[in-house]
Amino acid sequence: MNWTATAVALLQVLVATLVAPLVIGITRQTRARLEGRVGAGILQPWRDLRKLLRKETLQANGVSWISSIGPIVVMASSLLVAALLPLISTVALPFVPDDLFVVVSVLLIGTVAVALIGLDVGSAFGGMGSSRHMMIAALVEPTVLVAVYALSIPAGSSLLSSIVATRLDAPAVILSPVSLLAVVALFVAVLAETGRLPVDNPSTHLELTMVHEAMILESSGRDLAWLELGSWLRLSALLGLVANLMIPWGLATDATVLALVVGTIALLLKLTVFAAALGAGEVFLAKLRLFRVPELLAGSFVLAFLAVTASYLVT
Amino acid sequence: MSDNLYAQLISLTAGTLLLTAALIVWRRSLRASVRLLAIQGIALAGLVAVLGWHERTIELVLVSLLVLGLKAVLLPLVLSRNVLNHDDDREVPRLNPTASLIFAALLTMLAYIVCRPWMGDTDDPTSRAVPIGIALVLIGFLLLITRRRAASQLIGFLVLDNGIATVAFLTATGVPLIVELGASLDVLLVVLILQVLTGRMQVKFGGTDLDDLTELKD
Numbered sequence: 172m173n174w175t176a177t178a179v180a181l182l183q184v185l186v187a188t189l190v191a192p193l194v195i196g197i198t199r200q201t202r203a204r205l206e207g208r209v210g211a212g213i214l215q216p217w218r219d220l221r222k223l224l225r226k227e228t229l230q231a232n233g234v235s236w237i238s239s240i241g242p243i244v245v246m247a248s249s250l251l252v253a254a255l256l257p258l259i260s261t262v263a264l265p266f267v268p269d270d271l272f273v274v275v276s277v278l279l280i281g282t283v284a285v286a287l288i289g290l291d292v293g294s295a296f297g298g299m300g301s302s303r304h305m306m307i308a309a310l311v312e313p314t315v316l317v318a319v320y321a322l323s324i325p326a327g328s329s330l331l332s333s334i335v336a337t338r339l340d341a342p343a344v345i346l347s348p349v350s351l352l353a354v355v356a357l358f359v360a361v362l363a364e365t366g367r368l369p370v371d372n373p374s375t376h377l378e379l380t381m382v383h384e385a386m387i388l389e390s391s392g393r394d395l396a397w398l399e400l401g402s403w404l405r406l407s408a409l410l411g412l413v414a415n416l417m418i419p420w421g422l423a424t425d426a427t428v429l430a431l432v433v434g435t436i437a438l439l440l441k442l443t444v445f446a447a448a449l450g451a452g453e454v455f456l457a458k459l460r461l462f463r464v465p466e467l468l469a470g471s472f473v474l475a476f477l478a479v480t481a482s483y484l485v486t
Numbered sequence: 487m488s489d490n491l492y493a494q495l496i497s498l499t500a501g502t503l504l505l506t507a508a509l510i511v512w513r514r515s516l517r518a519s520v521r522l523l524a525i526q527g528i529a530l531a532g533l534v535a536v537l538g539w540h541e542r543t544i545e546l547v548l549v550s551l552l553v554l555g556l557k558a559v560l561l562p563l564v565l566s567r568n569v570l571n572h573d574d575d576r577e578v579p580r581l582n583p584t585a586s587l588i589f590a591a592l593l594t595m596l597a598y599i600v601c602r603p604w605m606g607d608t609d610d611p612t613s614r615a616v617p618i619g620i621a622l623v624l625i626g627f628l629l630l631i632t633r634r635r636a637a638s639q640l641i642g643f644l645v646l647d648n649g650i651a652t653v654a655f656l657t658a659t660g661v662p663l664i665v666e667l668g669a670s671l672d673v674l675l676v677v678l679i680l681q682v683l684t685g686r687m688q689v690k691f692g693g694t695d696l697d698d699l700t701e702l703k704d
Binding site: 347349469470476480481 | 490494497498500501502504505508512582583584587588590591594595598
C-alpha cells in the first residue's frame with residue numbers, strides 16, 4: 172500500500188505539472204476569443220517555458236542566495252501541494268498527512284519564498300509587490316482554514332482526501348447550504364491566493380497595481396521559468412481541489428489502473444471546464460482597488476464563518 | 487416528497503435567504519441590492535412552496551405565489567424605478583462594508599444562540615431553519631441603522647420584513663391566506679408611500695441622504 176500510494180502521488184504530480192501550463196493556456200485563449208482576439212493558442216505557456224529554460228539566468232548585482240534557491244522552493248512547495256491534494260485519487264500518502272493545516276502551511280512556504288525573492292532584489296517594485304502579497308496572504312489564510320473546517324465537519328476529519336471521499340459517498344452533502352457557502356468562500360480565497368482577477372491582474376506588466384508580476388520582475392531565464400511554473404501549478408492544483416469538492420465524481424477511490432485512468436481523464440475534463448469558466452469570468456471583472464481587496468476577502472471570510480456557524484449550532 | 491429531499495430543499499432556500507442578506511450588506515450599489523432583494527423574494531417564495539407541498543395545503547401554495555409576485559417582482563420593480571431615475575446609485579454607509587459584514591456574522595451567531603434553548607434537540611428541518619429568519623430580522627435592522635440613503639434604508643426594511651415572514655412561515659407552518667394578504671398589502675403600501683416620499687425628497691432637495699435632513703428649512 173505504501174508503494175502504491177507513493178506511485179499515485181507521483182502520477183498526480185506528473186499529470187498536474189504537465190497540465191498546469193495548459194490550464195493557463197486555456198484561460199488565456201478563452202479570454203482572448205471572448206475579447207475578439209485570435210489568441211496565442213493553448214500551447215503558448217509551454218513554448219514560453221521551453222524558451223525560458225534554455226536561457227541563461229541573469230541576476231541583479233548584490234542579490235543574496237535567496238534569489239538562487241527561492242524559485243526552487245516555490246516549485247518544490249507547488250509540487251508537494253499537487254502530491255498532497257486529492258486530485259486524481261483519494262488514496263493518501265502514508266508519510267505526509269494531507270491534512271488541511273499541512274496543505275495551508277506548504278502553500279504558505281511558497282508564498283513567503285516569492286515574497287522574499289521580491290524583497291531580495293531591492294528594487295522599489297519588488298518590495299511593493301512583496302508587501303502587498305503578504306497582506307493578501309494574511310487575509311486569505313483565515314478564510315481557507317475556516318472554509319475547509321466547515322467542509323470537514325460532515326466528514327469528521329480534516330484530511331482533505333476523506334472530505335472529498337465523504338462527498339463522493341453522500342452527494343446530498345454537496346448541495347447543503349453549509350457546503351455551498353464554504354465552497355464559494357474557498358473559491359474566492361483560491362482566486363486571491365493564486366493572484367487572479369479581481370485581486371491581481373496576471374496579464375499586466377509595469378503598472379502600479381501589479382502584485383505577483385512585481386515580485387518576479389527581476390527574475391530571468393531558468394529562475395523565471397520555475398517561478399512561473401510553480402505559480403501555474405499552484406493554480407491548477409487548487410482549481411482541481413475546488414473542482415473535486417464541487418463535482419467529486421470520477422475520482423479514483425483505490426489504486427487500480429482503471430480507476431486511475433478514469434480519475435485522470437475526469438481531472439482533465441474538470442480542469443478544462445474550470446479553466447475555461449475562469450477565463451470567461453475574468454472578461455467581466457475589473458481588478459479591485461487594493462484598498463477594496465480586504466473588503467472582498469472579509470466577505471469571503473464571513474461566508475466561511477456563516478458556514479461554520481450554521482453547521483455547528485444547528486446540529 | 488421524501489423527508490430527505492424536504493430537509494434539503496428547506497435548508498437550501500433558507501441558506502439562499504441568508505446568503506442574499508449577507509450579499510446585500512456587502513454590496514454598495516443600490517442596483518445590485520435590488521437585484522439581490524428579488525432573489526431573496528424568490529427564495530422566500532420557494533420556501534413557502536416547499537412547506538405547502540410538504541403539508542399538502544393548497545392555501546400555502548397560493549400564498550407562495552402571492553409572495554413570489556409581491557416580493558420577487560413588484561417591490562423590486564418599484565424600487566428599481568426609483569434607483570434608475572438618477573445615475574448615482576452608490577451608497578456611502580456609515581459603517582464600512584468589512585465591519586458591517588463582520589457585524590452581520592455576529593448577528594447571525596446571536597440568532598442561532600438565542601434560538602438554541604427553544605429549538606432543543608429537534609431534528610425537524612423547519613425549526614432548524616428558524617434562526618435564519620431571526621438573523622434576517624437582525625440584519626435588516628443593521629441595514630436600517632447603517633445606511634444613509636432613503637432607498638437603501640427601504641431595502642433594509644424589506645429584508646426585515648422578509649425575516650419576519652420567514653419566522654412566521656416556519657414556526658406556524660404558514661399563516662392563513664387572508665392574514666398574509668393583509669400583511670403583504672401593508673408592506674406594499676408602505677413601500678409605495680415611502681417611494682413617493684423619496685421621490686419628493688429628490689425633487690425638493692436633490693438628494694436622499696437622510697443625514698442632510700436634520701435641520702428644518704423654509
